[in-house]
Amino acid sequence: MTATADRDTDWDALPDDTFRSEVRSWLQANCPEHVRFPPGRMHWHECKDWWAMLYERGWIAPAWPRELGGMGLSPIKQIIMLEELERHGCGRMPDQGITQVGPIIIRYGTPEQQAYYLPKTLSGEAIWCQGYSEPNAGSDLAGLQTTAVPDGDDFVINGSKIWTTLGMDGTHMYILVRTDRTARKQEGISFLLLDMATPGITVRPIRNIAGDEEFCQVFFDNVRTPKKNLVGELNKGWTIAKSLLGFERLGIGSPRRPQQGFKRLEKLARARGLMDDPVFMDRFTALRLDLADLSATYEGFVEQVRRGEPLGPDVSILKIWATEAMQRISELMLDVGDEYGALAGDVDVDGTTVNVLSPFYSSRPGTIYGGSNEIQRNILSKAVLELPQ
Secondary structure, three states, X not given: OOHHHHHHOOHHHOOHHHHHHHHHHHHHHHOOHHHEOOOOOOOHHHXXXXXXXXXXXXXXXXXXXXXXXXXXXXXXXHHHHHHHHHHOOEOOOOOHHHHHHHHHHHHHOOHHHHHHHHHHHHHOOOXXXXXXXXXXXXXXXHHOOOEEEEEOOEEEEEEEEEOOOOOOOOOEEEEEEEOOOOOOOOOOEEEEEEEOOOOOXXXXXXXXXXXXXXXXXXXXXXXXXXXXXXXXXXXXXXXHHHHOXXXXXXXXXXXXXXXXXXXXXXHHHHHOOOOOOHHHHHHHHHHHHHHHHHHHHHHHHHHHHHOOOOOOHHHHHHHHHHHHHHHHHHHHHHHHHHHHHHOOOOEEEOOEEEOOOHHHHHHHHHHOOOOOHHHHHHHHHHHHOOOOO
C-alpha cells in the first residue's frame, strides 16, 4: 500500500484478528531496531524518524477521528494496537500531544484551536509536555498554586511545575493554573495552552538515579499566553484534567511490560544455570503465576471495553498489580545478576548479553506516575470496597 492508500483505509472496519495481523506484520517489518526495547524513555531526537513513519502511514493517532487525521479506532482496536507496539518493544515516544491534549482539544477546544494545533500535533511540529504537578501539589493536584492573572488579551502566568516529563523536548505545554484564588480547591482552576518559546520560561532538567534527564522543573516568570489559548470555560479546568485519565490506567496496567521483564529474567537465569535451583525457582514460579493472574484480570477489563462498558474505579487494581510486579521482577534480576547488577548498559553474563540494571531503574517510578499506588489503593478502598474514610 502507498501512504495515501493507508490513510484512506478504514482500519476499524477490519475484523479484530485481521487488524492484529496487519499491525503485527507491519511493525515487524518496519519498526526500527533503535526504538525497540529502549533502556529508558526516548527523547524526540531519538525517535522522530519513527514518528514520521507512523505519521506517513496514518497510524500516529489511533484514537483520533479519521476526519481529523486519526485512525478512528474503537477502544478494543486501540488496545490491540497498544499490545502489538509493546510486543515489538516499540518505545514510547513524546506522545502526550496525541494521547492527552489532542483529545482534549478535540472535545473542548474552539474551532480555531483545533485548526491550529491538531495538524501540528499529528505531524510532530508541536511536541507537548504536561504542566500539572508542582513541588507542593503532586498527588494532591487540586492544591496547585501556579497562577494565571488576566491582563488585557493575555493571561500572565507565575509559578513552577515539576516532574514535567521530557519538558526539555517540548515545544508546547498544556498547563493547569489557578485563575481564582478564592474558590474551593477543585474550582478556580483553568486549562491553558502555552508556547514553550515564550519569554519568561526556564526549563531545568532533573537527573534521575539512572543518570538520565527524563523529567524537568519548569519556572514561569510573568509568562504571557493569549486568552484564546484557554481550553473550555474559565475556572472549569479540573473537569478537563479528570477527563484526561481515559484509558491511562488500563494502558499502564497492561501485562506486556512485566512479561517482557520476566523474559529478561528467564534469559539471565538460564545463563547463570539457575533453572534447576529450587530456591530461585520458588520465587520465579511465584512471579510467573502473578503475571498469569494479572493477564487474566487485564483481559476481563478488555472485555468490558469490548462490550462498550465504561471502566469503573476497580481498574485501579491493574495499575498497582502491573507496576509492583515489574518492580519485583527487576529486584530478582539484581539478585540473580550479582556483580553484573551494578553495571549500566548491556553486559555479557556467561555468554549471554543482557541489561541487568535498567529494568530496576525504569520500574522505580512506575508506582508513582499515573496516580501513585497509595492513591490507587485509597480509590479501591473507598469506591470498590466501600470502607470508611
